[in-house]
Amino acid sequence: MTDQGPGRDDKTPRTARGERTRRGLLAAAAQEFGEKGFHEGSISGITRRAGCALGSFYTYFDSKDDIFRALVADMSGQVRDYVSPRIAQARDGIDAERIGLLSFLEFARSHKELYRIIDESEFVDAAAYRAHYENTAARMATRLARAAERGDVRPDVEEVHAWAIMGMNVFLGLRYGVWDDSRPAEEIAAIANALIEKGIGRPQ
Structure with missing residues (x-):
């Protein structure tokens, strides 16, 4: 896996705010990977586009591979x-x-x-x-x-x-x-x- 972070078995958002954050990360990932491709895209690029902290990323995804799959x-x-x-x-x-x-x-x-x-x-x-x-x-x-x-x-x-x-x-x-x-x-x-x-x- 790439850029592996601290794992958690259940990363399903528990609140509406959490779901919005997850959706924002996916939208940012679409922009990041759409422009740069998977290998050149990065988690930091995704979080910067989403306007959230790195920790928020790992709340919902384990790695770059994980968010790409999602x-x-x-x-x-x-x-x-x-x-x-x-x-x-x-x-x-x-x-x-x-x-x-x-x-x-x-x-x-x-x-x-x-x-x-x-x-x-x-x-x-x-x-x-x-x-x-x-x-x-x-x-x-x-x-x-x-x-x-x-x-x-x-x-x-x-x-x-x-x-x-x-x-x-x-x-x-x-x-x-x-x-x-x-x-x-x-x-x-x-x-x-x-x-x-x-x-x-x-x-x-």
Whole structure:
């Protein structure tokens, strides 16, 4: 582990103020690692950005590795919490994938540090990296299965389709969310959704 501090088994915040401090540290870590990367980022940089003492850091995290691992899980959760309520408003299963990509593009454009942090996690914490994508694909597979039950998409959709759509979304987010966000997100989502509809849409 890196920058190990005094450990404590239960680091769950016990008060609302404690939760705010922990959230502030995670937000500061996103800035620190997003700008500098994991290896160049530091605990002192995180606490300086968060405006808190070093001791406060060790109240909630054991090390730089620990907060990075928590950050990957937190950012994955933020994507889920941003996208899921919007998908719930979809007209049908195909429209749900359009809204899913559109929402992801919006999130990526306002959290451009997401890609650097997730990509680095493959080498810093492979389990967290894998969990991020496996959990995302599992949600998509469940969504597609429900769409198939309703007759919105082909009845033979499966996990492979979920991973294929997720892979497309990941690279569209990189190209049109992080590298260049000048093209309307609605346009990107519509073009990609046409591919999905032709690929897994309900047979006419």
